[in-house]
Amino acid sequence: MFLFDIIIPTYNNYEELKNCLVAFEHQTIKNFRVFVCIDGSTDETLSFLQDYTYKASYSIRILQHADCQNHGRNATRNLSLPYVESEFLIFCDSDCVPRKDFLQQHHSILKQNNTVSIGEIIYQNANTNLWAAYLHTRGKRKYKNGQEIPFTYITTGNLGLPTRFFTSIGGQDATMKSYGGGDTEFAYRLHKKFSCNPIYNASAISDSVMGKTIPFALDQMESFGQQNFVYIRKKHPEFTSIYKAHLLTKSSLKARLFQCGLHPFLGIISETLCSILPISFATFFVGHAVGSRILKGYKKSTL
Known part of the structure; x- marks a missing residue:
């Protein structure tokens, strides 16, 4: 064997x-x-x-x-x-x-x-x-x-x-x-x-060697928020820690404040900074852009 x-x-x-x-x-x-x-x-x-x-x-x-x-x-x-x-x-x-x-x-x-x-x-x-x-x-x-x-x-x-x-x-x-x-x-x-x-x-x-660009990767994250994120939440509703699901999907004061921080307008700002800053600085804004896109995708799934 x-x-x-x-x-x-x-x-x-x-x-x-x-x-x-x-x-x-x-x-x-x-x-x-x-x-x-x-x-x-x-x-x-x-x-x-x-x-x-x-x-x-x-x-x-x-x-x-x-x-x-x-x-x-x-x-x-x-x-x-x-x-x-x-x-x-x-x-x-x-x-x-x-x-x-x-x-x-x-x-x-x-x-x-x-x-x-x-x-x-x-x-x-x-x-x-x-x-x-x-x-x-x-x-x-x-x-x-x-x-x-x-x-x-x-x-x-x-x-x-x-x-x-x-x-x-x-x-x-x-x-x-x-x-x-x-x-x-x-x-x-x-x-x-x-x-x-x-x-x-x-x-x-x-x-x-990474072939993805930031715009392509963020489009994928938005698609994830709209599709597989929703699927996993339905399949494993007790799994609340996945991508901060307890904050992305709830309506408590803490969750609403968290979602406000990921507003699409703020996400666009982060994406813009990612495109103009040197890589060593731009990495600090990628995570926020990712979260904003996941939330955007999830919101689409609830329409």
Whole structure:
């Protein structure tokens, strides 16, 4: 049996996928298998994989949706559910390039009991891409390497966990096709069932290049507020801490003051500052712009 099964979802980015897969050739731990889960790609992904699987030094299995259409990352990762059987599971985004000790560093955490290893994605263009710079300041980055962190900071771009965690809760919620919240919903169900200990593993590194612009990322956050945020609130009404739902959706005095602070006009000011300030200063305003857009999307859903 393999020590690791690695799940890599991909959609129309075979050049990035190629770099990701080649990097796994150089891992210090060799006992692993890769599942490449194709989400309806229409580029050269499939032909590349059909050729590469014969050349790779490790086992690769190609999985696709029955209709070969796009179903979103959650459903795409779930393609692996019938087949994973290793002791541990790794989620790795296809635009990430794992460093040679990537699996070894995850294993150093996972061999402890009941743990989840939350790895690090380092964006090589964080000095020129504001969204990348913002991501480098938030979530798990507020904690020290090796520290236990809140489950809400679990993300699947670089994540290690016992395989039984994934299979016993039925994987990710495949009905969430649009952007945002899929990882948080998955993390909440993990937390409820296993009360696992999420560890920030800053030594399990994959490198990437961020392609999103701030306008594109904020449009995605607004879409999240209108769709998946509402869905998660209905599915898990007791999960009030998700994106400050207790303040975004209520009408108490505290909630109203919070919502006033995220008024669209103030959000536009933050977005404008993001577009004109140097990145080192602009990062301070991205979070406010994100919150404003989530609230804007949520308000649309209530009309």
